[in-house]
Amino acid sequence: MNSTSTRRNFVKSAGALSLLGTLASGGVTGCASLGGVAKPKVVVVGGGYGGATAAKYIAMWSEGKIDVTLVERDAQFVSCPLSNLVLGGSKTINDISVAYGGLAKYGVRHVRGDATGFDPDKKTLALADGTSLPYDRLVLSPGIDFIPDALPGLASADARGKVLAAWKAGPETVALRNQLVAMKDGGVFAIHIPKAPYRCPPGPYERACQVAWYFQQVKPKSKVIILDANEDVTSKKGLFTKAWNGQFKGLIEYRNNQDIQDVDATNNTLKMTFGEDFKADVLNVIPPMRAGNIAASSGLNNSNKRWCQVDWLTYESTAVKNVHILGDALQIAPAMPKSGHMANQHGKVCAAAIVALLTGDTVNQTPMVANTCYSFIDDKNVVHVASVHRYDAAQKTMVPIAGSGGLSVEQNVLEGVYANSWARNIWADMLT
Amino acid sequence: MNRFSYQVMTGALVTALTGMYVGAAFAQTSVSPTLGRNLAAQCANCHGTNGKSVADVPSLAGQSAAMIVQKMQDYRDGKLPASIMHQLAKAYSDDQVALMADYFSKQAK
Numbered sequence: 001m002n003s004t005s006t007r008r009n010f011v012k013s014a015g016a017l018s019l020l021g022t023l024a025s026g027g028v029t030g031c032a033s034l035g036g037v038a039k040p041k042v043v044v045v046g047g048g049y050g051g052a053t054a055a056k057y058i059a060m061w062s063e064g065k066i067d068v069t070l071v072e073r074d075a076q077f078v079s080c081p082l083s084n085l086v087l088g089g090s091k092t093i094n095d096i097s098v099a100y101g102g103l104a105k106y107g108v109r110h111v112r113g114d115a116t117g118f119d120p121d122k123k124t125l126a127l128a129d130g131t132s133l134p135y136d137r138l139v140l141s142p143g144i145d146f147i148p149d150a151l152p153g154l155a156s157a158d159a160r161g162k163v164l165a166a167w168k169a170g171p172e173t174v175a176l177r178n179q180l181v182a183m184k185d186g187g188v189f190a191i192h193i194p195k196a197p198y199r200c201p202p203g204p205y206e207r208a209c210q211v212a213w214y215f216q217q218v219k220p221k222s223k224v225i226i227l228d229a230n231e232d233v234t235s236k237k238g239l240f241t242k243a244w245n246g247q248f249k250g251l252i253e254y255r256n257n258q259d260i261q262d263v264d265a266t267n268n269t270l271k272m273t274f275g276e277d278f279k280a281d282v283l284n285v286i287p288p289m290r291a292g293n294i295a296a297s298s299g300l301n302n303s304n305k306r307w308c309q310v311d312w313l314t315y316e317s318t319a320v321k322n323v324h325i326l327g328d329a330l331q332i333a334p335a336m337p338k339s340g341h342m343a344n345q346h347g348k349v350c351a352a353a354i355v356a357l358l359t360g361d362t363v364n365q366t367p368m369v370a371n372t373c374y375s376f377i378d379d380k381n382v383v384h385v386a387s388v389h390r391y392d393a394a395q396k397t398m399v400p401i402a403g404s405g406g407l408s409v410e411q412n413v414l415e416g417v418y419a420n421s422w423a424r425n426i427w428a429d430m431l432t
Numbered sequence: 433m434n435r436f437s438y439q440v441m442t443g444a445l446v447t448a449l450t451g452m453y454v455g456a457a458f459a460q461t462s463v464s465p466t467l468g469r470n471l472a473a474q475c476a477n478c479h480g481t482n483g484k485s486v487a488d489v490p491s492l493a494g495q496s497a498a499m500i501v502q503k504m505q506d507y508r509d510g511k512l513p514a515s516i517m518h519q520l521a522k523a524y525s526d527d528q529v530a531l532m533a534d535y536f537s538k539q540a541k
Contacts, residue, residue, distance in 0.1 A: 057473070060481075061466075341477055348473040352466065362464060368528075370474045370520060386516050388474075388523030404523035408515065415515050418478075421487035426477045428486045 039067040040358040043125050043135040045115045045294065047072030047100060048080075049340035050326030051141030052430040053347030054354075058139075059106040062355045069109045069133060071125065074170075076100060077431060080200065081340050082376075082423050083169035087177050088210030090379035096169065096423075102432035115294055120320045137354050139315075140300070141326040141343065142292025143168070144199050147306075150288045151263050159265035163283045167199060179282045180211060186221040187281035192260060192270060193228045194288040197307075199328045199338045201235035202385070204228075204286060206375040209240070212248040213378040224251060227258035227270065227278065235337075236375060239383040239408060247378070260285075291329035298323075303331035312391055312398050313363055315350035324350050333398035336389055337371055344426060345369035367391050369398065371405075374419035382415040383408040468531035471524075475532065483536040494541030500533035501526075 044055040047070055055070040062068075076099045085091040100110050114128040124132040146154075146165065154160050164179070166172040180189065189211050193204040208226050215222040233240055233254070244252040259273035263285050270278040270285070290296055290306035300308045300319050308325045310317055312333065315324040327343030336342060349367040356363045370388045377383065387405035389398040408415060472483065475492060479485050483492030492500060506512035507521035524532070 061469070344477055345474060348470070348476075352470050352473075356466075361466070364464065364467065364470055366467075368471065368474060368523070370477075370523070372478060372516060372520075384516055386519050388520060390523075401523040404519060404521075406519040412515070417488055418515065421485075421489045422478050424487035425480045425485055425489065429476045429481045432486075 039065060040136045041067045041069070041134055042137045042139060042354060042358070043069045043071060043133050044139040044141065045071045045125065046141035046143060046292070046327075047074070047077055047110075048141055048143055048327065048343065049426070049430060050328075050343035050347045051139065052077060052100070052103065053344045054139050054141065054324075054326060054351050055108045056103055056106050056430060057348050057351035058354055059103075059108050061351060062359065064107055066355065066358055067109075068107060069111055070100070070103065071111050071113055071115050071127065071133070072100060073112060073114050074100075075112065077427070078169040078173075079340070079423065079427065080167075080169045080203070081374075082419075083166075083173045084203065084207045084210040085376055085379070086169075086173050087166075087180060087207060088214045088376070088379065089177070093170075093174050098427045098431045100431065117294065117298055118323070120323065123322060135322070136358060137322050137324060139324045139326065139350060139354070140292075140295055140329070141347070142295045142329050144289040144291065144328050144338075145293045145296070146287040146289050151260070151285070153263040153265055153271075154285065154287060159263070163263055163265045163268065163285050165286050166284065167203075167286050167289075176282075176284060180214060183219065183222065183281050185219040187219070188223050188225060189215075189282045189284070190225045190227055190270070190278065190280035191284040192258065192286060193226065193230065193234075194286055195229045196234050197332060197338060198286065198289055200340075201337055202240070202373065202375045205233060205236065205240045206377075207284075208252055209243055209248065209375075209377050212251045215251060216248070222251075223253065224248075225280065226252065226254045227260075228254065228256050229259050230256065232256055236383055236385055236407060239375075239377075239411060243377045243411065291325075295325060295329050300325060301329075307331035312349075312396065313365065313367060314353040314357070315346060316353075324354065326350055333389065335387060335400040336369075336398055337373065337385075337387075339371055339373050341373060341426065342369060342371045344430060345371070347430075365391070365393070367398075372422065374415060374422060376416070376419065377411045380413050380416040381411040382413075382419045383411050384415055384419075463531070468535035471528055472532045472535040475536075482539045484539065484541075491541065492536040493539035495536055497530070497533035497537035500536060501529055504529045504533070 044051045059068040076097045079096040082096045116126050118125045126132050164172050164176045166176040208224050212224045260270050262271040268283040291301045291308050302319045303309050309331045317323045326346040328338040353363045368390045372386045374382050374384045385407050388401045392399045479492050485491040504521045507517040
């Protein structure tokens with residue numbers, strides 16, 4: 001193997017053990033290409049926007065030369081993007097779900113299970129059922145998990161089932177929709193937003209719009225209150241505030257600098273850091289978050305113990321060799337959002353790098369990623385933010401490209417069509 | 433959709449543009465054969481894997497490279513109104529656009 005990345009790792013290696021490890025890694029590829037005995041193995045954990053994309057593209061781009069296994073507990077993917085429309089009532093959970101079956105035709109093997117950890121020396125991934133999977137390269141796309149103990153009142157599953165986060169699409173999305181449907185007209189829906197960084201910066205504001213749109217139709221005396229721990233709206237500020245002061249005037253109230261100490265789930269109350277407790281009829285709390293559990297428990301979260309640092313050329317962890325990390329779990333590069341679209345793009349850069357590393361090719365030294373993020377104001381009108389990022393070799397990070405990217409001028413129906421089209425194409429790009 | 437319908441160009445101009453831009457890109461000795469593929473993969477989120485769309489946004493697969501190059505230039509230069517493409521097109525050099533266009537033109541429709 002003659003890639004720059006491998007050379008660099010080789011140089012960094014200290015001692016005979018590391019040297020042997022590097023040679024053994026190269027040897028696997030050599031055996032596969034010479035004897036045709038065993039293909040190099042990639043195991044991908046997590047079938048979201050990052051992981052499913054990586055699995056498909058490694059299989060597709062290696063043309064069957066790499067054995068790809070996707071470890072994902074669920075039988076179908078449920079999209080976080082567009083899940084706020086389930087709360088608004090213009091889409092159902094089935095509309096935003098896609099089965100994993102389509103990956104089989106690329107040669108991706110779907111193992112339904114929970115990954116619990118990995119052995120970086122033996123290069124095996126452990127599953128909850130006691131089995132293990134060998135890998136040459138491990139790709140983790142673990143998403144986010146909430147920081148334990150950040151909000152002690154939400155420690156129990158019962159409390160989390162009452163004051164919902166619904167920040168991973170699925171059963172909680174449906175449960176929150178049911179709470180909104182059950183709420184009396186004249187009630188208050190409150191959403192608490194943690195300090196950035198968090199998954200999907202515009203997501204909470206889109207959610208407020210979707211709930212207000214629902215109230216407007218069937219519960220017009222009700223209110224939406226946004227309690228934001230941040231100093232200001234973190235994404236698409238002008239576009240959202242225009243809607244809040246326009247079609248949702250009197251329906252949505254925005255409050256900044258709303259730090260909370262805890263949540264009392266027994267009576268739907270926020271314990272505010274400053275000021276009186278805040279009670280809502282339907283309370284939606286998005287707790288502070290970090291890289292998903294498997295990354296955190298394996299010491300991969302080497303940025304402030306929350307997020308994972310990677311080499312942006314390969315997405316290989318800077319903490320553990322042969323382990324690559326994608327998506328929301330990453331310590332982001334400047335101006336790079338934690339979005340599904342971005343995770344999909346991470347997946348492709350990582351896939352290209354892994355295929356190159358395992359087939360003796362050169363890793364692309366000039367990767368680029370683009371982000372397109374649509375937010376629904378109501379069921380048809382949509383706004384976007386877009387950006388493009390390139391690798392900067394001097395800074396060893398991704399940087400936004402000056403002069404590119406931008407926002408919608410105003411909400412519009414055409415972008416509603418594009419947003420729905422985006423969803424169908426990106427889901428197909430990952431899964432079919 | 434109308435806003436995406438490619439403007440008809442004459443055969444001579446198409447050939448000239450394709451030759452010029454793709455030629456310029458491949459003149460660089462360091463260009464990897466997978467660079468066009470990697471760049472084009474950025475478009476797949478909206479335009480489908482390998483440019484084959486399954487929804488309302490048009491496919492790029494099998495389109496003429498010269499037309500893709502021309503559209504990207506027009507988006508970048510503000511000659512073609514767009515909701516988002518004018519913002520994205522500004523991120524790519526002529527060489528990069530040529531590589532992407534060449535890749536898409538070789539994909540099955």
